[in-house]
Structure formats: structure tokens, C-alpha cells
Amino acid sequence: MEAPVTIRLGYQIPNFTYPGVPVENLFDTVAAQAREAEAAGFDTVLVMDHFYQLPGINTPDNPMLESYTTLAALAASTSAVQLSTLVTGNTYRNPALTAKTVTTLDVISKGRAILGIGAGWFEREHHDYGFTFGTFGERFERLEEALTIIAPMLRGEEATFDGKWYTARGAMNHPRLRTVPIMLGGAGEQKTFRLAARFADHMNIICDLDDLPRKVAVLRQRCEEIGRDPATLATSFLATGMVGETEQEAKELDATLDDGRRARAFVGTPDRVAEQIQEKILGAGVDGICINLMRNGHRPGVVTMVGEALRPLVTA
Numbered sequence: 001m002e003a004p005v006t007i008r009l010g011y012q013i014p015n016f017t018y019p020g021v022p023v024e025n026l027f028d029t030v031a032a033q034a035r036e037a038e039a040a041g042f043d044t045v046l047v048m049d050h051f052y053q054l055p056g057i058n059t060p061d062n063p064m065l066e067s068y069t070t071l072a073a074l075a076a077s078t079s080a081v082q083l084s085t086l087v088t089g090n091t092y093r094n095p096a097l098t099a100k101t102v103t104t105l106d107v108i109s110k111g112r113a114i115l116g117i118g119a120g121w122f123e124r125e126h127h128d129y130g131f132t133f134g135t136f137g138e139r140f141e142r143l144e145e146a147l148t149i150i151a152p153m154l155r156g157e158e159a160t161f162d163g164k165w166y167t168a169r170g171a172m173n174h175p176r177l178r179t180v181p182i183m184l185g186g187a188g189e190q191k192t193f194r195l196a197a198r199f200a201d202h203m204n205i206i207c208d209l210d211d212l213p214r215k216v217a218v219l220r221q222r223c224e225e226i227g228r229d230p231a232t233l234a235t236s237f238l239a240t241g242m243v244g245e246t247e248q249e250a251k252e253l254d255a256t257l258d259d260g261r262r263a264r265a266f267v268g269t270p271d272r273v274a275e276q277i278q279e280k281i282l283g284a285g286v287d288g289i290c291i292n293l294m295r296n297g298h299r300p301g302v303v304t305m306v307g308e309a310l311r312p313l314v315t316a
């Protein structure tokens with residue numbers, strides 16, 4: 001069952017605030033989006049690994065579901081889409097536990113899990129939940145050590161490691177179906193890209209659109225530096241879609257967007273957004289797209305509308 005990870009068209013769900021939907025029906029709305037994405041031709045459904053809502057989307061006290069519980073439930077609600085975080089915060093879990101968790105998700109979903117992982121960045125969550133945050137450099141030291149433990153466990157090997165931050169003593173990982181693929185998320189040219197070249201099957205690039213061509217070139221360089229063929233590291237880009245049936249509706253959605261997210265957002269009708277994505281993302285040499293529709297993706301029909309416009313870009 002071994003196969004490289006391919007995310008050509010991913011649907012990310014970053015927002016769980018649905019006006020008029022009571023808490024007891026909240027997951028039903030999430031599952032409906034996942035099923036609609038699957039039917040519309042999206043190959044992957046992704047959720048954030050956070051405990052509070054992020055700045056720029058809503059306030060911290062807005063609903064946020066724990067990621068792996070949600071993905072396990074989505075595994076039972078879907079049949080074909082791959083399932084992943086975008087991305088797991090390494091600082092929130094012991095790495096051996098992360099390997100066990102994502103492998104269990106893979107078993108439950110019959111081979112549809114991807115381990116998306118990154119260094120972690122949301123300081124308030126660490127403070128409030130009592131997780132060690134540390135410096136920028138320390139978080140990447142921890143990520144490298146974590147991947148040194150996680151990668152062999154995903155391959156079914158026992159992990160033994162005695163590092164500065166983590167220890168594993170012959171950690172086993174059974175049952176498993178296959179080697180769960182690893183996806184890194186971020187844009188750091190010195191740290192994230194080097195780790196992706198060493199450990200990852202897929203790199204999800206998160207950056208401003210103007211920076212994307214350079215990021216793609218540097219990622220390829222990082223692969224070449226260690227003798228890896230850059231073609232073996234698939235890529236995707238995380239985009240925010242302010243997509244409406246009309247340009248006016250799209251502009252109204254865009255007016256709710258935080259300025260910091262506008263540099264990686266696409267605004268317009270589905271066809272217009274597809275044109276922009278073809279030019280700005282695929283034209284920059286990226287293999288696939290992960291898009292969120294944070295303001296209206298929960299409305300029935302919106303995911304389908306967007307999927308129908310984007311699918312031809314990645315299946316031609």
C-alpha cells in the first residue's frame with residue numbers, strides 16, 4: 001500500500017463558527033463540507049491543529065475543534081479523501097505519540113492519513129495550555145528531533161533516540177497499514193525547507209504570493225544540496241478563497257478579510273479565482289492547491305462551485 005503523497009486539490013477547514021448552528025450540530029456542518037469536497041473532486045480534506053481560533057479569522061474564544069478527534073470522525077464520514085492537519089504543531093505532543101496518533105488515523109481511514117507537521121508558532125495557546133514555547137531556534141531543534149523519532153515509527157521500525165528535547169527507547173508502532181506520508185508546512189528557507197528535503201514527501205508552502213517563485217526555487221535548491229531529486233518532493237500552496245457567485249458577493253467577503261491574509265488570498269467568481277490560481281500558483285511551479293473558504297465554505301453548494309472551477313487545473 002506504499003504510495004507517495006499527492007495533494008493536487010485540497011480543501012482546508014479553518015473556521016468552525018457557523019451562524020445559527022448549535023454546538024450539537026457543529027460537527028455535522030464540518031462533515032457535510034468534507035463530503036461535499038469529496039464529491040466535488042477534492043482529493044484531501046485538512047483541518048488546523050489549534051485550540052483557539054486564529055487572529056485574522058475570528059477571536060480566540062470562537063469554536064475550535066481538536067484536530068485528530070475531528071479527522072477520525074471525518075474518516076467515518078467520508079470514503080476517499082485523504083485526511084490531514086495543516087499542520088500539526090509539534091510542540092503540542094510527544095513525537096512518539098504523534099506517530100501513534102496519525103498511524104491510528106491511517107488504520108481507521110483505510111490508508112488515507114497524511115502527517116502534516118510544523119514547528120508550532122501560536123504562543124498564546126502554549127501559554128494558556130501550559131506547553132513549553134521556547135525560542136524560534138529551539139522549536140526547530142525540537143521539530144528535527146521529533147522527525148528523527150517519527151519517521152522510523154511511520155515505517156514500522158522501532159525508534160531509539162536520546163536527544164536534547166526528546167527520548168525514545170525502542171518505541172514501537174503497531175498496527176499499521178503502510179508508511180504514512182509526511183508533509184511539512186511553512187516557508188522558512190533555512191530551517192523548514194532543509195527539514196522538508198530530508199524528511200518529507202510533500203511540502204505545503206505558506207507565504208505571500210509575491211514570494212512564491214523564490215520559495216519554489218529555494219526548496220529545489222535544498223533538495224539538490226543533499227542529493228535529492230526535487231521532483232520527488234511534491235508541493236502545494238495554501239490559499240484563502242473569497243469566492244462568490246458574483247464579483248460583488250466576492251468583494252463583500254473580501255471586506256471581512258484581515259490585511260495580513262490578503263497577500264495570499266484570491267477574490268472573485270469561481271472562474272476568475274481559477275484563472276488567478278493557474279497564473280500565480282501553478283504557473284510558479286507548484287504542483288497543487290489547498291484552499292480554504294473560511295467565510296462561506298459551510299454554505300451548501302459553495303465547495304462544489306469552487307471545486308468544479310479548480311478541478312480542471314489539476315486534472316488536465
